Amino acid sequence: MRKHRPPDQWPRQPFIIDREYPSVGLQALPTEIFLLILRWLPVSARICLALTCKSLMETLFPENILPRLAEEDLIALLSLLQKDIPGAYLCFCCQKLRQLIPGMDWASHDHRWNIGLFQNPTWHITSHTTWHIPAPYYFSSFKDHFYVDFMDAYLVMNSHFLGSSHGLPLESLERYVSFQDHFELHNCQHSTALQDEVNQRFRNPPGLEYRLYERKEEEPPRKKTAWRVSFRMIPKIVDDKLYLARFYTIVGPWVPWSCMARLLSSFSPEICCHLQCSADSRLLFCDLHYGFMQQSNPGAYVSIAPRTRTRQRNSQPPKFDPESGSCQLCSTDYDIILHQNQGNKEWNFRLSTYHCLGSCRSPQEKFWEYLVGNLGEVFVSDLIGFERAQTPVRSQFLESHRGFARQTWQEDNTYVDEVQCRFD
Structure with a gap:
């Protein structure tokens, strides 16, 4: 004679979601609203955003050409980029990202005396x-x-x-x-x-x-x-x-x-x-x-x-x-x-x-x-x-x-x- 399991002892089946919900992100916003939000961002932030994917680049800069930046905007952009590049730092002397020499102070870096347009480089009395x-x-x-x-x-x-x-x-x-x-x-x-x-x-x-x-x-x-x-x-x-x-x-x-x-x-x-x-x-x-x-x-x-x-x-x-x-x-x-x-x-x-x-x-x-x-x-x-x-x-x-x-x-x-x- 076949024995039947009580309902509370039946094997449990995994809960499966039949529908996939689309992720909501910047790309899901209407273009008009997206562009209104971007108006409040500085140009350095807009460039960083455009560098994340091709579609954002085409939306932000349709001609696929980044604008020429003023000195202040260039420094702001490089300051953002250095955060995601270990071993790199923004050099105010040459306004570029330079490689950090581990274990060496600033005096040992080759750009110490390249002051360029850098104002107030040293505190010396x-x-x-x-x-x-x-x-x-x-x-x-x-x-x-x-x-x-x-x-x-x-x-x-x-x-x-x-x-x-x-x-x-x-x-x-x-x-x-x-x-x-x-x-x-x-x-x-x-x-x-x-x-x-x-x-x-x-x-x-x-x-x-x-x-x-x-x-x-x-x-x-x-x-x-x-x-x-x-x-x-x-x-x-x-x-x-x-x-x-x-x-x-x-x-x-x-x-x-x-x-x-x-x-x-x-x-x-x-x-x-x-x-x-x-x-x-x-x-x-x-x-x-x-x-x-x-x-x-x-x-x-x-x-x-x-x-x-x-x-x-x-x-x-x-x-x-x-x-x-x-x-x-x-x-x-x-x-x-x-x-x-x-x-x-x-x-x-x-x-x-x-x-x-x-x-x-x-x-x-x-x-x-x-x-x-x-x-x-x-x-x-x-x-x-x-x-x-x-x-x-x-x-x-x-x-x-x-x-x-x-x-x-x-x-x-x-x-x-x-x-x-x-x-x-």
Whole structure:
């Protein structure tokens, strides 16, 4: 007798869809509606869309010819294309997609010096102060480490936004350099930056035991009668913005203030492209002093001197508040410490600056342009010393960001290093 399975034990059949539903995409839209949508897209996006398939190419560009792009549109197009090409990057120097050399910084790429139509390619603060002592033998090489190319910052942020195959690691922006030397500080020996550069070429090095150190681990302890000058730069990325902290330190033997003032005024450590440090000219140490150019806190030994002038002839330099701890022309915050260490019988000077470079997607971004841009085009008298209602858009933008670079960098804990928080 045949046994029958109950209904709940019958073999289950797969559920088959008898009808196929068409996929809904751009091509399924009516041509009129599709073209209306495209009107709101930039030309770079329309070209990328046309490159995806033949039918879209025929719809967008019936003659099958892509339009000639302006410089801004070309950069926008290449910025979109680089996202899907690992190992490639947009070079602002030649406005082409170039091959990224793995493990090499921007200085090792062959297009570093091809600036073309590229504006504001480098953040570098030139020294144009009056020297009161002969410049150290290694000073020019020391200052070379202060450079920050936009492409350096751009490729670091490329790696952050697009992945490691599209840019450079954050560590490529780290810098450390130092040297030791003996200085004659008891008499002023005046020279301009150009004169001292010429004299430096014929100067002998201070000795085999003194050299330029680019790794702190290799640096020996400071000799008792020598001065050590060091510079350190530490990058961070916070909220999709690049921040740099720079620490300029001068440590040396205990000497009279007039000697320290000559040394400090000769080095004139730069805060940014607009401000620099100097010894307070009210404490006389030299017959060449420019007290009207410097402003300082009451009783301070260090003055803040502007590195820019107004366009008006015979006008005084711009006024600013030295207690603010921020530059009113760029997104730079700073702290200055100068004290005598009685225990070690030495002078300690430390300048800490904090800079926001923004997302570094274009050299025309506000943060980068204000930090590096040409000051000759800025009416300084319009930016400083006036009421908020009379200040231009640039000043209002920076006023709202005053102090945030220091606060953001210090509150972020992605980089912990005790050395940056103390004197060397």
